[in-house]
Amino acid sequence: xxxxxxxxxxxxxxxxxxxxxxxxxxxxxxxxxxxxxxxxxxxxxxxxxxxxxxxxxxxxxxxxxxxxxxxxxxxxxxxxxxxxxxxxxxxxxxxxxxxxxxxxxxxxxxxxxxxxxxxxxxxxxxxxxxxxxxxxxxxxxxxxxxxxxxxxxxxxxxxxxxxxxxxxxxxxxxxxxxxxxxxxxxxxxxxxxxxxxxxxxxxxxxxxxxxxxxxxxxxxxxxxxxxxxxxxxxxxxxxxxx
Numbered sequence: 001x002x003x004x005x006x007x008x009x010x011x012x013x014x015x016x017x018x019x020x021x022x023x024x025x026x027x028x029x030x031x032x033x034x035x036x037x038x039x040x041x042x043x044x045x046x047x048x049x050x051x052x053x054x055x056x057x058x059x060x061x062x063x064x065x066x067x068x069x070x071x072x073x074x075x076x077x078x079x080x081x082x083x084x085x086x087x088x089x090x091x092x093x094x095x096x097x098x099x100x101x102x103x104x105x106x107x108x109x110x111x112x113x114x115x116x117x118x119x120x121x122x123x124x125x126x127x128x129x130x131x132x133x134x135x136x137x138x139x140x141x142x143x144x145x146x147x148x149x150x151x152x153x154x155x156x157x158x159x160x161x162x163x164x165x166x167x168x169x170x171x172x173x174x175x176x177x178x179x180x181x182x183x184x185x186x187x188x189x190x191x192x193x194x195x196x197x198x199x200x201x202x203x204x205x206x207x208x209x210x211x212x213x214x215x216x217x218x219x220x221x222x223x224x225x226x227x228x229x230x231x232x233x234x235x236x237x238x239x240x241x242x
Contacts, residue, residue, distance in 0.1 A: 001029040002068055002217050005061030007054065009038035009074035010117075012153050012186035017073060020188075020206050028213070031065045033057045042076045042119040051081045058089040069216055071096055071209060075184050076119040079126060092216055096185055097124065099208035101131040105139060107201050108178025113143045114168045115183040116150035116161070124183040142177055144168035153186060165190050173198055185209075 008014050014032055021030055035057065041050045054077070061067040069092040072082070077095060086093045101124075104111050111128060115121045125141055132139040149164035165187050172180055180202045182188065188206040 001027060003029045003031070003066055004213065005031045005033060005058075005065055005067035005070045007057050007061070007070055007072050007074075008032060008034040009036065009042065009076070010154075010184075010186065011036055012150070013073040013184070016185055016188045016206055017209075021210065025210055025213075031061065031067065033060060038074065039117075042074075042117075045119075047078070047081060050077070051084065054081070054085055055088065058085060058091070058093065062089065062091050067091060068220065069094065069213065071213065073185060073209075075205070076117060076123055078123050079130070092220070094209070094212055094216065096205045096209045097127060097183065098131075099212040100181060100203050100205040101127045102134075103203055103208050104128060104179050104181045105132045105135060105137060107203070109137060110140045110142065110176060110178045112169075112172030112175070112177035112180040112200075113141055113183055114165060114172070114180065114187060115143060115145045116147060116153070116165065116187065117184055118145060118147050120183050121145055124181070128181070142172055142175055144172055150184075150186070158189070162190050162193065166193060169194060169198060169202065173200060179203060 006017060011034060014034060018032070021028060035053060038050060038053060054072070058070055061070045070089065072093065072095045075097045082095055105128065113124055113128070115124060121143060125143065128139060128141055146164045146168050149161045153161035169180055177200060179200055182202065182204045185205050188204040191202065191204060194202055
């Protein structure tokens, strides 16, 4: 079993990832670290506090759970913060939407982007633009921001969330995009509803995140790890994933 920590800012990300990884990656031992107060910090632009808190969660992943790698499941984490966290984390850190951005620029140059959490919009656009620059192409991003969908999902109204996301997907398809990116993993729940109905690829980080983790772990042979004695790190908010 390879030990991985998932760092969540939203409970909406935890469930789809837990279900998918339980079926697709039974060889991974997942520890979920959740701090949903990060959502308010993102919305307030309190980036220094966000960085501090994520650093603490990474230390817990490393020192308490002996994780071999960590996956940040929140798309709103800006690139500069991610770069600093990687330098200090003491373990490899992946961001969930990095791999989906690379897949999107391979799939088309007119890219539709659906976002339900407003702080994610500019971060996701920048990520796509950076991925395009890496391969030397130019892209056109057509965005749809539907914050009411995210509010509905957090309030337990999944049907309203799904309908608003589906409407955004249909609008982007009508505008002639070549591929659609769901900016947050919480939107992966709509994928079964659009299968066979939408003519363009719809990409979610749910699937590409596992591919990225597999590549990372293949580069790092497994070695026995000793879990430190209790009392190190801050285990508050943690849960065991499937």
